[in-house]
Amino acid sequence: MRESVDLTTNLAGIRMRNPVMAASGTFGYGEEYASLIDVKKIGAIVLKSVTLKPRDGNVPPRLVETPAGLLNAIGIHNIGVEALKAEKLPGLRDAGTPVIVNIWGENVNEFVKVIEALEDVEGIAGIEVNLSCPNVGGTLFAQDAAAAEGLLENVRKKCALPLIAKLSPQVTDITLIAKACEDGGADAISLINSFPAMAIDVETKRPLLGNVTGGLSGPAIKPIAVKMVWEVSKAVKIPVVGMGGIMSASDAIEFMLAGAKAVAVGTANFVNPRTAEEIVNGIGNYLAKNGFSSVSQIVGVLDAR
């Protein structure tokens, strides 16, 4: 019975073995986890945000644990697009799973330059545009519909690959931003990025993060993320990748019932590197138990009368 369940997912042209992805910034370049898990079992890997030049990231401390959550202020510490091409992407071609490159820039121009640098590079299944990093300066595109649409248009022009726009939850109405990205040419929307937040050390009276504020991720934010995925998936025609606090198959299924065609696992990788793999199995069992033959059958079927 279990065998007959079809988990394959076509996310805007990215063909995945299953709908469970590893979220940007939480899975490195796949290599570190390779000794702990079988990367091939995961639907796709989204790489850490890459920028035009290498970036050092923020002053430590960069992490604080909060109730059922993790606050981070990494600050897009990365090796830069040229090193990515030279050192990482070649090795990833044999990863056996689609690789999605996540890009970030301080302004439209930088985004465009990164996407240009990636043109014709082999072994990239898709591009995720990070409009929403809470830990760096620059325009927060995800908080302004016009800016978001403009950015997508510019990236779109240079990019033949499937294009995923990654949104921030810190907005009044996320459907407006999602629609703007759709209009700008995005092939899919992914949400949510971590939530702007902070924590204070009452003894030193200083912020617990070197960067003062950071982004909240993990189970704490899951109910917020589920609602946003539900709203966005009703508002746009392109597929949605849901994330935010997914720890288990049941969490992933919540997102899919709410309308996510695929899901991404972030913080949970740190807690249990096998999470994504276990979720793939769990979704399979759920589908089989409930008489579904294909994972697409549960996408958006939430009965919200």
Add this chain to the structure above:
Amino acid sequence: MRESVDLTTNLAGIRMRNPVMAASGTFGYGEEYASLIDVKKIGAIVLKSVTLKPRDGNVPPRLVETPAGLLNAIGIHNIGVEALKAEKLPGLRDAGTPVIVNIWGENVNEFVKVIEALEDVEGIAGIEVNLSCPNVGGTLFAQDAAAAEGLLENVRKKCALPLIAKLSPQVTDITLIAKACEDGGADAISLINSFPAMAIDVETKRPLLGNVTGGLSGPAIKPIAVKMVWEVSKAVKIPVVGMGGIMSASDAIEFMLAGAKAVAVGTANFVNPRTAEEIVNGIGNYLAKNGFSSVSQIVGVLDAR
């Protein structure tokens, strides 16, 4: 040493024994908790939102527990302002602690009528205007600066009591809303209300709340709330009441260091009815230990270089 610490707090004219309040909707009318705790030890009680007419609230289930959080969709179930005046407020005059009435309406007109109904009623120390309930229809004033300002202006005209505007975290920039409320005549800002969110039962494929979506509260949202309090307290001149996930004295102190002149305890009352009382003691100990003579000395002193 402990004795010499001054906890008294004057919140925009509301004179409180200490800065720890009970948050609206989580403390009823004080009577239910009276057998479990000494209400006099709390700085102030904010009553459940009251409306012009009695309201039945939302279809159950109204609560779901989430990781380190509580999702509620009560829907401003309340006895209405007339019953409040007749049945509750007289008894509360002897509560021995300031009573703040929290009001809600579907539109400006309803808010104004509620405030009119409360004119000249004895035993009210202040009014909290709920601009931000995530669980009911009507305009969400807290998501629109102009609407918020207009509402505050209208309520202000009819209200001689200290006026607190209660904001929603589901906005792109909360400082804009806070400033609009200040301009509209608010004497204080309180934040945050619960965060719009949802949870799904994967077995039934239905939302776990009768109302589909609800508001997330509790420790899960604390890092989000602390950041907003920090930003708002820098943006406005009027005092800020901080809340969202406060469980302990240390949590309360985080909010005060971030800029809150007072704090409110919500969900934690359900977990431990003594929370507010314990926090009062804990703040006293912290001040004494750190050589402060008055609680006002820690407000906003976060060292965020």
Add this chain to the structure above:
Amino acid sequence: MKQKILSNEEIAPGIFRMVVNMWKEAQKACPGQFVHIRCSSSNDPLLRRPLSIHELIPETVGVLYRVVGKGTDLLSKKKRGDVLDIIGPLGCGFRTKPAVEPVVIVAGGMGVAPLLFLAQSLMNVDRHMRAKQALPQNRLASLPLQRRDVRVLIGAKTREFILCEEEFTKLGCSVDIATDDGSYGQEGYVSSLFEESIRKKKAGQVFACGPNAMLREIAAMSARRAVECHVSLESRMGCGVGVCLGCVIKTKGKDGISGYRRVCRDGPVFDAQTVLWDEFISRL
């Protein structure tokens, strides 16, 4: 509100009986009331869990619970000597009348939890009155049993889940059993036992606790014969003390006007005829 655990034993697969040292607050407890227990000192699970008072033996409170999720799982791992944070007793219990007979008690599965305490109390009718007056606390248990016609009907899936039969018998109740698979007592639902019982002799009062579908049937059967029936209901709780309005169910008053009532404070025991069963069950 910190109480020490005296014992915590698995008495059937996944079902535990826990006894805690708790008297000051508990001695005035009525059958049908519950305690509200914090299962973890962490923020996950965050909320307390409500459990009915199962037994009230001087100085101690007993609860009977099934492990269904993380709260009860954590509870089941507690050991003798561990300390629990407990609030209660809370809520309104069964409204028993001294003179009415026979009393029929219907327990489905875990529904037996509050009903043993009810039977103990029925058999020692004025226990509480006396306790408040003269008797030293530690002699309450030795109060003589009353002779009352109390009929207990217990239903469960299989034999191993039939709980407390002996305890009810010792109190002097008559006990009848039904199991879904016929592995013990009559095969079928406990509601059939009830149907037979009230057909043979009209009950004075009925008290029931168990799955909602069962309660609704018992309520309907009682209504048909105009027998007073009280049921103990469950709902997800926030505060447990009546302030959050999170646990409400829709009921209709005698005047026909319907409205929400709080399971934690107006219940958990309700007059079965006031419950709007369709609405209650569809929303769970």
Add this chain to the structure above:
Amino acid sequence: MKQKILSNEEIAPGIFRMVVNMWKEAQKACPGQFVHIRCSSSNDPLLRRPLSIHELIPETVGVLYRVVGKGTDLLSKKKRGDVLDIIGPLGCGFRTKPAVEPVVIVAGGMGVAPLLFLAQSLMNVDRHMRAKQALPQNRLASLPLQRRDVRVLIGAKTREFILCEEEFTKLGCSVDIATDDGSYGQEGYVSSLFEESIRKKKAGQVFACGPNAMLREIAAMSARRAVECHVSLESRMGCGVGVCLGCVIKTKGKDGISGYRRVCRDGPVFDAQTVLWDEFISRL
């Protein structure tokens, strides 16, 4: 990655030694590496906690930890037979050189944790090589000790927090003690012991673990005498495997170029001269 706990005992106030059954992954561990432990199956605390490998005895891994917050508090409550979710060994350990002598080991407070394993390994220099070749696993412990000049300096607040003295002695190390209050050994900081020691005889290699202020002093003293010094550092961790870039500290390379390096993967052991101490300490 589920490992069974064999023992978990409080060996000093608030300090526990835990031994877990864990061999498949651990047998190739190097001193200075750590394991990453999930202290709760709930979401709070959410992250794993890093603990250095304290002892590697065939089939088992020992850790030594102080209860400082909720993670370690939960750990301290685990009992023999409980199962823990552990990842590891992780990180890069101490880079020991076979021929250099004397080796000076400096432990401040809990810093002793990774250093006992280091001493065990130094005294059985080729233990790992042999293990991989011929010897059956369960005979590793019985390997003969080497005769090496290993000097262990231990410092702590008071006598009761001087840990592992006997274990080091048994291995054949010389042991000197300092306590802040002079309740045992020399009065004062362990850094004074170190100063004396290298004044008397220049060390071949220095390995240190303890409070940051102490490490910085040891690093400076070693630098003054041009002695190679390795320190084991701490930082708040997310993944523990090098992907999140959350645990970084700023270091300078031999070429003078500074940059962030990951405590979990590039460390936790660093060449003391590459650490930018001011920056490291001010940010904690």
